[in-house]
Amino acid sequence: MLRAALLLCLGCALVSGQPGWWMNEPIRWVQTNLRETDAAMDTGRLARQLAEMRANVVLMGMGGICAYYPTKTEFHYPSAYLPAGKDMFGDILREAHARHIRVVGRYDFSKTQKAVYEAHPEWFFQKADGSPVVYNGLYSTCINGGYYRGQVMKILAEGLEKYDVDGLFFNMFGNQPTDYSGNYVGLCHCDACRKKYRDEYHREIPEKPDEIYREFLQQSAREVSQAIGRLIGEKRERAGYFNYMQEFTDGIMSESNTAVNRPLPLWPYATSDNVNRARNSQPDKMAVDLNMQFVDYAWRFATVPPAEIARRMWQALAHGGALTFEVNGTLDLQDRQAYETARPIFQWAAAHEREYLGLHSEARVLLLTKSGRNSAEDASYRGLFRLLSEEHIPFAVSNNLEWIGAHPYDLVIASDWAPSQLKRYVEQGGRLLLVSSKPPEFEAAMVVGTQADVKGYVRVRDHSAFPSLKSTDLLMLNGGFTQLEAEGGVPLTLVPPSMIGPPEKIHVDMKDTDTPAVWARAVGRGRMTWLPWNLGALYYRLSLPAHAALFRDLVSALMPKRQLVTNAHPLVEMTLMEREGETQVHLINLSGHSQTATFEPIPMQGIEVAVEGVFRKARTVRGAGELKVSVVDGYTRFAVPRLADYELVVLFR
Incomplete structure (x- = not known):
């Protein structure tokens, strides 16, 4: 079997300079968030459950807040529930490896015992009033203190030397601004933070976090992350390093989760977005998006809807990420709905694991985003994400500009972040669509000014430029707007606010202007279009067809030829992927998402698809059948007879 063969070559890829196991193997990852009481668990039973589920990676509690093995390192304490003479972590490592299941150890150094605080209070998070942060008897440490930067390395060295782990994962990395109950704890004012901040920024720590302070914390976390990565490489060169950071790690962790107070609308693309x-x-690096089965911190034993668990799993696979499932405690759950949903999907993925090995996106549209978006930027980005998905335009998402010149993207779409590097990309022949009330970080149109909140309209002056708007003369405008220098012949113009009531007075003072609501120019060998208002945020909130139609026409003008054409419903998410010369079309049925609920999706029938390129054969993997194909005008056409929740179509040249 592929799994056994890969495990026999445990780590040999790194020795030869090739990527590690996390890139060379299909990953089916189960995370167990163990309680301290689970130190006495039956490790053999868990290993058997994992094997029956066909998981091939398990993330297990190893140390930090408490150790699940006998530790001899100072200021590191075994769980009080670890039986005398028992090595729980060592036992699960042995049991799992015997079944070809990799083990990633979990450490949490964000908090530790009172005894450590009493011995070294300078290692800990200190509020502005000098008091520590205490939660359930545990004291919060500081990323810049001697615990993270010294003692942690000793704890890790012991664990890495003692156990042949396949990787390490770190939870709650760095200083957390809130506790598990959502209480804001403020900024750390320990001596180490104050000195480091003063030395680097020549100022005192602010009362509230600003951009400079956030960068300070991120840089502090990067420094510790780099040191940990170096230590793992020295002690266990074949082990992977997994964290919620992009830098210095082998896998990028994220979460698809829920919370009772999360703002609406809920985001059904969470896993797709993250992966x-x-x-x-x-x-x-491998994307490991943790599929969190619980509702919120206060209800860790209550599961989210099973259909939501399944949807996340299909989305992770469709975007080339690890298949994951998270539980609190062991797999002997009090609410078994999520587990009973995950198990058959894991088993199916194991039976078809070759289809998911080495996947990468074939999309030629890039949606550019940035790390650390605020809520307004997030709404704009999510609206564009939805529009691309609903229009069935294959797209890649990136916050890394190193792709410039390295990947043949036909179009880059920027939302609220257009860095100066994009100018050269366009000048060299690229095509850019900027959808933002924020001007780009390079000279483009002549900016007159920016208005924070405009409640007006956009007038369609030239319907020939926007064929999808043939029945629409006015589009809603609400939010920020950058006023550009007026000029003639602009196909979209601003209609400023006017009277809204009573009905006898509605817009009787409406005035048209020559202020452009779109700017399009050739720039060097390329072309740029700028929509100087937040269409993405409006669509995310209101989903107006006119905004979708405008977006469709803007994209078509910049990229006349689509990679994929289909009659699929907008709630069929589709990705275009490639592996070893095969092209794959993944279809995910999102029709079960309704407001705050996720139901089983409504089956779709007769989905017609045309993929650019000439292919001789197509087959479905879930439907397990060959599809009739035809080639017309350079596109290979086929039909998916029925889509339940997920389907994979593999195309062969």
Whole structure:
């Protein structure tokens, strides 16, 4: 079997200079967030459950807040529930490896015992009033203190020397601004933070976090992350390093989760968003998006809808990420709905694991984003994400500009972030669509000014430029707007606010202007279009067809030829992927998503698809059948007779 053969070559890829196991093997990852009481668990039973589920990676509690093995390192304490003479972590490592299941050890150094605080209070997070942050008897450490930067390395060295782990994962990395109950704890004012901040920025720590302070914390985390990565490489060169950071790690961790107070609308593309962005921002790293089965921190034993668990799994596979499932405690759950949903999907993925090995995106459209978006930027980005998905335009997401010149993208779409590097990309023949009320970081149109909140309209002056808007003369405008120098012949113009009531007065003072609501120019050998208002945010919130139609026409003007054409419903998410010369079309049925609910999706019938290129054969993997293909005008056409929740179509040249 592929799994056994890969495990026999445990780590040999790194020795030969090739990527590690996390890139060379299909990953089916189960995370167990163990409680301290689970130190006495039956490791053999868990290993058997994992094997029956066909998981091939398990993330297990190893140390930090408490150790699940006998430790001799100072200021590191075994769980009080670890039986005398028992080595729980060592036992699961042996049991799992015997079944060809890799083990990633989990450490959490964000908190530790009171005894450590009493011995070294300078290692800990200190509020502005000098008090520590204490939660359930545990004291929060500081990323810049001696615990993270010294003692942690000793703890890790012991674990790495003692156990042949396949990787390490770090939870709650760095200083957390809130506790598990959502209480804001403020910024750390320990001596180490104050000195480091003063030395680097020549100022005192602010009362509230600003951009400079956030960069300070990120840089502090990067420094510790780099040191940990170096230590792992020295002690266990074949082990992977997994964290919620992009830098210095082998796998980029993220979460698809829920919370009772999360703002609406809910985001059904969470897993697609996380995995797409990670895989295309750092293609040499694996995206491990944790499929969190619980509702919120206060209800860790209550599961989210089973259909939501399944949807996340299909999305992870469709974007080339690891298949994951997270539980609190062991697999002997009190609410088994999520587990009973995950198990058959894991088993199916194991039976077809070759289809998911070495996947990468074939998309020639890039949606550019940035790390650390605020809520307004997030809404704009999500609206564009939805539009691309609903229009069935294959796209990659990236926050990394190293792709410039390295990948043949036909079009780059920027939302609220157009860095100066994009100018050269366009000048050299690229095509850029900027959808933002924020001007780009390079000279483009002549900016007159920016208005923070405009409640007006956009007038369609030239319907020939926007054929999808043939029945629409006015589009809603609400939010920021950058006023550009007026000029004639602009196909979209601003209609400023006017009277809204009573009905007898509605817009009787409406005035048209020559202020452009779109700017399009040739720039060097390329072309740029700028929509100086937040269409993405409006669509995310209101989903107006006119905004979708405008977006469709803007994309078509810049990229007349689509990679994929289909009659599929907008709630069929589709990705275009490649592996070893094969082209894959993944289809995910999102029709079960409704407001705050996720139901089983409504089956779709007769989905017609045309993929650019000439292919001789197509087959479905879930449907297990060959499809009739025809080639017309350079596109290979086929039909998917039925889509339940997910389907994979493989095309052969």
